Amino acid sequence: MTVPFRMTGGEVRLDRRPVLRGVDLTVEPGEVLAVMGPNGSGKSTLIRSLLGLIPLSAGRVELYGVPPARFRDWKRVGYVPQRLSVGGGVPATVREVVSSGRIARQSRFRPFSAADRRAVDRALDAVGMADRARDSAQELSGGQQQRVLIARALAGEPDVFVMDEPTAGVDAASQETLARTLREQVAQGRTVVLVAHELGPMEPLITRSVVLEDGRIAHEGAPPRPRGECARPGHDHVHPHAPAEEPHLLS
């Protein structure tokens, strides 16, 4: 059986600076993997290179047994980026953004179907944003925008979710919604890979965590308890109620 992700000896260099150094990582189906570590340790680079969004300078990565460049089954993947791109100031409604999550399941010459619409409605309901569907996504709070991004991935009904800091700068209520949504997805056998500083209400869901330090996996196993992690030197502690704007150089 092919696993969602397998990276062997993964190395990434950005502007000649090594960001990932020899990462071996396999993500099994049904796992909920938290990628943790201080700012600049390569967390975001790791998950983006799993998807082929950042090319490896050495090593190998496979999605369901296929290198990203030859992978075709993208409807199995739901990527949740760190934040909603404001897109040059052109507004988009919550429904428009969430509907775009169906793109990997659509063909060019077929109109938006009833099945597409139902999937979008379900995704909006799941994150509690159905009543905001006609509002401009850009005018929402950080936590609400994060819910919209997750709804976009949900709408595509993928097998694996890849989430880049879904909890950073997100209010407590949105974090609860997020955890509940993920719990339902995991119960249905979906796989989740997420980057997080703090697990918050998601902690009980996590089945495994890896801690990156300076581009290497420094710890692997059960999620580290917050106490120990926060006490680690160089750990950048981010509060969920803090503003989202923090310097994300390479995180």
Added chain:
Amino acid sequence: MIELLSYDFLRRALIAAVLVGIAAPAVGTFIVQRRLALLGDGIGHIALTGVGLGLLTRTSPTILALVVSALGAVAIELLRVRTRTGGDVALALLFYGGLAGGVLFANLSGGSANLGSYLFGSISSVGTGDLYIIAGLAVAVIVILALFGRELFVLCQDEEVARASGLPVRFLSLLIAVTAALTVVVAMRAVGLLLVSALMVVPVAAAQQLTRGFRATIGLAVVVGVVASVGGLWVSVDADFAPGPTIVLLAMAVFLVAVGTGRLVRMRRTDVK
């Protein structure tokens, strides 16, 4: 206005104005969303070399502008992808080269007096042949946007999400650049190459003051575009102004009104809350 339509050249000008008013803001919405608001300017500069070549070889400046600006759009897109830093210098070189080449070729042809009509537009001198080209291109632009709109929306909003959705990112990037080039040629006769970008950007900037969604922005931007281009044509005929600048200034006026209205609407909304 109605009696003016008995003149053939004004009928052609009016059709051209409507087509430009639809095509330029429709493409412009995607381009502004992609943060490439100045792409139209760049292509416009490059297109001038095509115009110059057309005058020099005594063939159609419109068709050569089309070929050269499509090639230029591809070059711009390739430069944008290949060079993470310093790309803007490479782009600048392309733009100045295009402008200088156009002026040089036009001078060599002895028809540099004609150049002004391409630089600043001369919608009332659009001939039947040009009108067919403009109409064909405008239809092509609209068909492309209708077929690829959903994919282009994802691409223009977040390129990484587009890639992680399995979209053909390189093809779509070239497609939107070439579509912009077609639009530049459509708008060239109406407002001129130096003001082409204004019709791609200003109606969008006006519309987004008042809308909450992407589709609504395209729709309203097209309305603003048609109102500005047809209204500008009318005013310019009536008052004997140059049509290109009149159209652009009218669009700008709509933008200012939209900014004011948008502020008022938002203030009301927050008051209600």
